[in-house]
Amino acid sequence: MDNHFDEYIDRKGTDSIKWDAAASNVLPMWIADMDFKTAPAIQAALEKRVAHGVFGYTLTPDRFFEAIIGWWQKRHGYTLQKDWIRSVTGVIPALSAIIRALTAVGDKVLVQPPVYNHFYIAIAHCDRQVIENNLRFTDGHYRIDFEDLEAKAADPAVKLMLLCSPHNPVGRVWAISELQRIGEICGKHSVVVLSDEIHSDLVYPGRKHTPFASLNGIDGLRSVTVSSPSKTFNLAGLQVGYLFSEHNDLMTQIQQVLAAQEMELLSPFAIEALIAAYEEGEEWLESLLTYLKGNFTYLTDFCAKHLPQIEVMQLQATYLAWLDCQAIFSSSADFSNKLVQQEKVWLNPGTLYGDAGEGFLRMNIACPRPLLEEALARLAKGVATG
Structure with a gap:
């Protein structure tokens, strides 16, 4: 099944919490919300219900x-x-x-x-x-x-x-x-x-x-x-x-x-x-999981090559990568804010999930691969500039 997970869908200006809660040039990799269209069967069911009027x-x-x-x-x-x-x-x-x-x-x-x-x-x-x-x-x-x-x-x-x-x-x-x-x-x-x-x-x-x-x-x-x-x-x-x-x-x-x-x-x-x-929706879900697994592999390979200071936790489930950045900063909130302000990429600070999350960032990888590539490039730039 070809589900076009690489398709970019412009969500800006749609009152999306993910895309419209920050400036338009900020790449949002935070809230647990995918940037993919839902399964075709779901869209068809909704269209049929709308047609009833x-x-x-x-x-x-x-x-x-x-x-x-x-x-x-x-x-x-x-x-x-x-x-x-x-x-x-x-x-x-x-x-x-x-x-x-x-x-x-x-x-x-x-x-x-x-x-x-x-x-x-x-x-x-x-x-x-x-x-x-x-x-x-x-x-x-x-x-x-x-x-x-x-x-x-x-x-x-x-x-x-x-x-x-x-x-x-x-x-x-x-x-x-x-x-x-x-x-x-x-x-x-x-x-x-x-x-x-x-x-x-x-x-x-x-x-x-x-x-x-x-x-x-x-x-x-x-x-x-x-x-x-x-x-x-x-x-x-x-x-x-x-x-x-x-x-x-x-x-x-x-x-x-x-x-x-x-x-x-x-x-x-x-x-x-x-x-x-x-x-x-099961066939669509299986294709989604394959795509997400590919995104996670890209993330781990990128960090191994360009961001060895970051340890990526093994992802057994979800599309939310947990990044151990303790070697980079002492305050995840400050670093997350810096990434938004300077590099225009938004990851959640680990302390959002309790004090035990200090030193970590959470990254949503449920997006087309080109967006993930750009987000990681901005993250790497943020790490390089301290």
């Missing part, structure tokens, strides 16, 4: 849930049931709703920095406390500090753990043994696990995503999963997501918040896009 309040049909069930069975070998699933207007609002439903003001919520920055934002907005179980960075690899996790989970005030699986920004696909150990610790201490699996489809050959909900036989373990086709198929602007759990008591509590915040009513475009993605 009426866009009133829309029921979420059975085929929406059937598409989700079919996708998780096909891609991840996990069998869902329809009554476990709730539609939501996105993963970010779902995180806040679940935190409000399953914890009280002042409760503590575990995270594993460096980690997705909206975990911090959602916890703060809900007036809960962040408790950090920093990932251990040794010999160029990230691992979970289980001893520290056990100590933190044992605090009776810790009610919830936010798991990023696969992990953003470090690009790890957690092994089943790691997930089981998390489950054992959280089950032992009655900590509910909220697993954000929005990047679960963006896993490269040689790795396999294990749905946290698929873990069996762990005493006391309860979990909720949130996901969406938005990262996989570049649909973030359509505001579509879902959550699921087989634990009725958790779903009853969550349902009350979803109803109060009216988060389950989706647009007709969100519904049609998800169905088309999950029913007809």
Whole structure:
């Protein structure tokens, strides 16, 4: 399938957060938003819906849930049931709703920095406390500090753990043994696990995503999963997501918040896009993964040749490269700002993902290869000028 991933699409002036949040000459390699057209099947489904011409309040049909069930069975070998699933207007609002439903003001919520920055934002907005179980960075690899996790989970005030699986920004696909150990610790201490699996489809050959909900036989373990086709198929602007759990008591509590915040009513475009993605988008996704893997290879080769001071973390999943720049600067925020101001290229500072991200930059490589080449040239210039 020829998907024209090298095609440049001018997004400037389209009210794109990625492209229009900075000056027009800044090359944005920051927010997790791809610069590719979505799968043709999705575009065709949306065009058909537009042609109908009426866009009133829309029921979420059975085929929406059937598409989700079919996708998780096909891609991840996990069998869902329809009554476990709730539609939501996105993963970010779902995180806040679940935190409000399953914890009280002042409760503590575990995270594993460096980690997705909206975990911090959602916890703060809900007036809960962040408790950090920093990932251990040794010999160029990230691992979970289980001893520290056990100590933190044992605090009776810790009610919830936010798991990023696969992990953003470090690009790890957690092994089943790691997930089981998390489950054992959280089950032992009655900590509910909220697993954000929005990047679960963006896993490269040689790795396999294990749905946290698929873990069996762990005493006391309860979990909720949130996901969406938005990262996989570049649909973030359509505001579509879902959550699921087989634990009725958790779903009853969550349902009350979803109803109060009216988060389950989706647009007709969100519904049609998800169905088309999950029913007809797999071939496109496989081509995308091949292209992204090529982009990552280009990045690693470029850094090895021109930027040996930068160590590129192995990318097991996502399209977000994590760059170890500790040999270059002491403040990732200052250096990121310098790159924007002087070299006109925007990468996220590692400290956006917690203090454990100091010394790192996050780079979005989901773009046509020529844009990646230009961004790396600007990064190299920024490094050369100190």
